Amino acid sequence: MITLIASTLFVLIGSYLFRRFTNRVSPNIPYAGSDSLWDRLKVPVEYGIDPVGFLAKQREKLGDVFCVDLFLVKIVFFLGSDGNKVVLRAAEDQLSFWEGLRWLTGGLWDHSLDYLDWPDKSLKSVKLGFLKQDRIIAHGSDTVGLADEYFAKWSKQGDVPLFHSISYLVTAHLFVIMLGEDFYHKHGQELIPAMSQFERDLQHPLLRLLPGALWGWCSAGSRILKSDKRFDQLVRAEVADIYSNPDKHRGRTDYLYFTSQLNGLNYIPVYGNHVMSMIFGGHANAAMSIPWMFLHARRVPGAIELWREEVGLGHDAKKPFLDACFRETARLYTNVSMMRRTKSAVTVAGFDLAPGTMVACSPLASQRNSSVFEKPTSWKPERFLANGAYAEWFQKTEFVHFGLGQHACPGEKLARLLIFDSILKTWLEKYDVEVVGGLEEGTKGIDGVGAEAAWTEENFGTPAVRGKDVRVKITKRMPR
Numbered sequence: 001m002i003t004l005i006a007s008t009l010f011v012l013i014g015s016y017l018f019r020r021f022t023n024r025v026s027p028n029i030p031y032a033g034s035d036s037l038w039d040r041l042k043v044p045v046e047y048g049i050d051p052v053g054f055l056a057k058q059r060e061k062l063g064d065v066f067c068v069d070l071f072l073v074k075i076v077f078f079l080g081s082d083g084n085k086v087v088l089r090a091a092e093d094q095l096s097f098w099e100g101l102r103w104l105t106g107g108l109w110d111h112s113l114d115y116l117d118w119p120d121k122s123l124k125s126v127k128l129g130f131l132k133q134d135r136i137i138a139h140g141s142d143t144v145g146l147a148d149e150y151f152a153k154w155s156k157q158g159d160v161p162l163f164h165s166i167s168y169l170v171t172a173h174l175f176v177i178m179l180g181e182d183f184y185h186k187h188g189q190e191l192i193p194a195m196s197q198f199e200r201d202l203q204h205p206l207l208r209l210l211p212g213a214l215w216g217w218c219s220a221g222s223r224i225l226k227s228d229k230r231f232d233q234l235v236r237a238e239v240a241d242i243y244s245n246p247d248k249h250r251g252r253t254d255y256l257y258f259t260s261q262l263n264g265l266n267y268i269p270v271y272g273n274h275v276m277s278m279i280f281g282g283h284a285n286a287a288m289s290i291p292w293m294f295l296h297a298r299r300v301p302g303a304i305e306l307w308r309e310e311v312g313l314g315h316d317a318k319k320p321f322l323d324a325c326f327r328e329t330a331r332l333y334t335n336v337s338m339m340r341r342t343k344s345a346v347t348v349a350g351f352d353l354a355p356g357t358m359v360a361c362s363p364l365a366s367q368r369n370s371s372v373f374e375k376p377t378s379w380k381p382e383r384f385l386a387n388g389a390y391a392e393w394f395q396k397t398e399f400v401h402f403g404l405g406q407h408a409c410p411g412e413k414l415a416r417l418l419i420f421d422s423i424l425k426t427w428l429e430k431y432d433v434e435v436v437g438g439l440e441e442g443t444k445g446i447d448g449v450g451a452e453a454a455w456t457e458e459n460f461g462t463p464a465v466r467g468k469d470v471r472v473k474i475t476k477r478m479p480r
């Protein structure tokens with residue numbers, strides 16, 4: 001009997017593995033690591049350690065289009081400048097942004113994505129809400145004092161974790177901007193850590209195995225469901241109060257007030273998810289840019305002083321050096337992959353793709369390619385200055401900082417406000433930040449910056465630091 005069960009299992013597993021590793025996403029798309037079964041099995045590990053290096057190596061061997069089988073998901077990559085265009089400019093019925101989001105969230109947000117005309121309405125609302133200058137200025141006023149509150153608190157502690165602290169502060173800004181100061185004061189302490197945990201949990205590998213309906217069976221999934229429910233409950237109550245007591249809320253400038261006035265009570269079932277997805281969309285890139293920028297700039301003589309001069313110029317003034325540092329940091333650290341999913345069988349750039357295929361481009365892979373950028377793996381902000389070789393290169397298809405096409409980032413102005421005019425301004429004008437631990441300068445990371453990027457561990461390819469966080473000591477600057 002035992003022999004029968006064992007041999008049946010052996011045959012079942014064997015045929016599953018045979019099917020799994022011989023079944024192609026498309027007849028003319030090669031697989032990374034297809035030289036041998038061993039190479040194929042190493043793919044998820046190699047991709048996990050250094051996705052950008054891995055993609056570059058495979059591109060040399062296989063060309064611009066190939067499939068990466070990470071076991072829990074297969075992704076067809078379209079690389080290079082053309083790949084960026086193909087994926088990011090694709091029509092929704094070819095490569096769908098929303099289907100990608102459905103896959104990522106295991107169906108958790110399906111009710112919003114299927115609610116009336118909400119996907120279209122939400123895009124309009126976001127654009128109106130974040131592209132107008134008067135709204136950006138209002139968000140600036142709403143968050144005055146917030147960075148100071150946190151820096152003052154940290155300056156009283158011995159030392160603090162750099163990436164974690166800045167991440168918290170960026171989320172706090174997004175809470176105030178999205179939900180208003182009162183909401184932040186009432187619920188921030190509960191919801192900000194829950195939001196960070198939500199982002200980490202969403203990347204848990206087990207969730208890629210389990211259908212969304214079973215997410216509650218594992219701890220990461222059940223935490224996600226709990227946070228989502230709590231967020232929804234509190235946001236619904238807030239919108240209900242906005243409508244029941246209009247005088248109490250009149251004059252509010254936060255995004256929830258704006259979107260609920262714009263779209264009305266009919267959309268009350270979707271506001272919770274919407275605001276949560278905005279915080280999710282806005283947090284990682286903005287938060288991770290700051291520590292990486294700082295870790296590189298502190299090693300360049302005069303760079304921090306130049307930042308200090310530029311943040312003092314005010315919100316409207318151009319900040320060429322800071323901007324160049326911001327771009328250069330993004331060139332090296334953000335957007336490992338941007339995902340879409342096919343809804344039906346489609347042909348994209350001559351390749352036939354089955355329904356449900358995950359497709360991605362990797363702007364970072366082009367941005368670190370020596371045929372595009374000179375000395376691609378060095379942090380050199382001067383390349384983006386007015387007299388630099390790449391002065392005009394921002395938002396070209398070879399360098400995609402804020403996205404392209406219909407899903408390009410609506411939060412660019414807000415990101416600059418938050419990074420330059422709130423966090424860095426407070427930091428540089430009022431505090432000194434000294435690294436006191438966690439760096440291995442000269443040996444680790446780009447240019448020996450001392451830290452390596454945790455590419456695939458969290459934030460979906462917008463890396464925090466790998467391993468232990470960098471420790472910094474924050475002290476109040478003496479008036480000079």
Ligand code: HEM
Nearest residue numbers: 281282285286338401402403406407408409410411414415
């Ligand atoms: C340094 C900061 C930021 C960077 C580098 C960045 C980058 C990007 C990129 C590359 C995309 C396109 C994603 C894709 O096509 O798959 C995107 C989309 C998006 N970003 Fe940002 N972002 C930043 C900050 C923010 C902020 C602060 C917000 C908050 C409002 C925000 C909200 C969004 C939203 C809602 C989308 C999706 C737009 C859509 O669905 O059409 N981002 N961002």
